Amino acid sequence: MWPFILWLEALMNTLDYTCVFGVDYQDARTKFLDSADRVAGRITTYRHPDETGPSGEELAIDVARLGSADAPRQLVIISGTHGLEGLSGSASQVAWLHTIAADALPPDTSVLLVHALNPWGFAHGSRTTENNVDLNRNFVDHSERYPENTGFSEFAPHMLPQDWTPQAFDQLNRAIADYCEAHGADAQFDALTRGQYDHPQAINFGGSKREWSNLTLEAIAREHLGAAQKIGFIDWHTGIGEWGESFFLCFNSDGSPEQDQAVKWWGEARILGQRPLGLQRPNYQGLVFSGLSAFLGERPMVGAVVEFGTRGREMRRALQLDIWLKFRARGDSPKIRMLREDMHDAFVPVSSSWRERTSAQAVTITDEALKGLSNW
Numbered sequence: 001m002w003p004f005i006l007w008l009e010a011l012m013n014t015l016d017y018t019c020v021f022g023v024d025y026q027d028a029r030t031k032f033l034d035s036a037d038r039v040a041g042r043i044t045t046y047r048h049p050d051e052t053g054p055s056g057e058e059l060a061i062d063v064a065r066l067g068s069a070d071a072p073r074q075l076v077i078i079s080g081t082h083g084l085e086g087l088s089g090s091a092s093q094v095a096w097l098h099t100i101a102a103d104a105l106p107p108d109t110s111v112l113l114v115h116a117l118n119p120w121g122f123a124h125g126s127r128t129t130e131n132n133v134d135l136n137r138n139f140v141d142h143s144e145r146y147p148e149n150t151g152f153s154e155f156a157p158h159m160l161p162q163d164w165t166p167q168a169f170d171q172l173n174r175a176i177a178d179y180c181e182a183h184g185a186d187a188q189f190d191a192l193t194r195g196q197y198d199h200p201q202a203i204n205f206g207g208s209k210r211e212w213s214n215l216t217l218e219a220i221a222r223e224h225l226g227a228a229q230k231i232g233f234i235d236w237h238t239g240i241g242e243w244g245e246s247f248f249l250c251f252n253s254d255g256s257p258e259q260d261q262a263v264k265w266w267g268e269a270r271i272l273g274q275r276p277l278g279l280q281r282p283n284y285q286g287l288v289f290s291g292l293s294a295f296l297g298e299r300p301m302v303g304a305v306v307e308f309g310t311r312g313r314e315m316r317r318a319l320q321l322d323i324w325l326k327f328r329a330r331g332d333s334p335k336i337r338m339l340r341e342d343m344h345d346a347f348v349p350v351s352s353s354w355r356e357r358t359s360a361q362a363v364t365i366t367d368e369a370l371k372g373l374s375n376w
């Protein structure tokens with residue numbers, strides 16, 4: 001009897017995922033704005049000046065403020081840094097909005113939800129921006145020499161096959177295997193993933209200038225976080241970790257007081273010594289985390305990229321598919337449609353159980369951050 005009752009209880013507490021997930025950018029945006037409005041969130045919209053969605057719809061970063069803009073403690077929660085992962089990030093924000101009352105925030109604490117940081121990628125179903133820039137590698141100093149990544153040039157020539165066939169991966173797979181054999185799996189993962197600034201038609205390209213989303217995040221920090229003295233940070237992502245489970249990438253430096261805070265909020269097991277895909281964490285360059293930290297100056301920020309796992313190491317193929325669809329796909333054949341569906345499902349699985357599990361975890365992780373922030 002007990003297991004049945006527990007199962008029933010779990011079912012009754014499950015959020016209706018169809019109310020928190022959007023089917024596309026426009027639907028997600030509407031759900032976000034409606035949910036924020038229901039708890040008296042105040043919206044500021046930053047319209048994209050040049051780009052529109054696939055149906056000509058407006059693209060924007062929407063910011064919702066809950067609580068007082070003068071609060072000394074503020075939690076910033078971002079979705080859609082990697083465009084299409086925003087379907088999950090948006091649902092994480094909306095799920096949390098569904099669970100709170102308008103006046104339920106801890107004292108002196110306020111929340112700033114940033115919806116669709118990369119709205120072009122969100123609307124067009126790509127990880128990257130309108131310039132094929134990985135926004136999470138774009139926050140470097142573009143007036144300086146770019147961080148070097150010579151290893152990536154071993155992979156770049158094989159990144160973009162003419163046609164998308166099983167044989168087309170062979171060359172890239174061989175280059176990756178050769179690199180692994182020569183330098184080890186950790187070094188290979190680092191070279192492929194840390195970010196590169198030389199190959200604009202390949203994955204993890206950090207760009208050649210600050211993207212509109214990068215400039216807009218600075219404006220958001222200036223206009224909304226002026227009073228914040230202590231800042232919490234969550235940037236929702238997908239693709240790393242076990243299927244449907246959260247995986248944390250905390251970028252506070254090892255041994256820092258901010259890292260200690262992150263451990264208090266979310267636990268040692270999730271914060272310390274994380275190994276994405278079982279490998280050493282790459283030396284990521286140009287992260288949103290670093291960008292926002294710089295915009296805040298001396299004020300301390302504690303937080304993490306929080307991923308929800310999907311296909312594990314199989315994701316490499318989806319990353320390559322993103323580039324192929326952008327630069328090689330022509331027209332709207334059944335094959336192209338099938339590949340686009342696969343791409344979406346790789347980053348935000350259609351599965352109801354994945355969506356229920358991840359939105360429930362998102363609520364808990366957000367509440368833990370809020371509690372931690374108010375005790376900091």
Ligand SMILES: [Zn+2]
Pocket residue numbers: 082085237238239
């Ligand atoms: Zn991501």
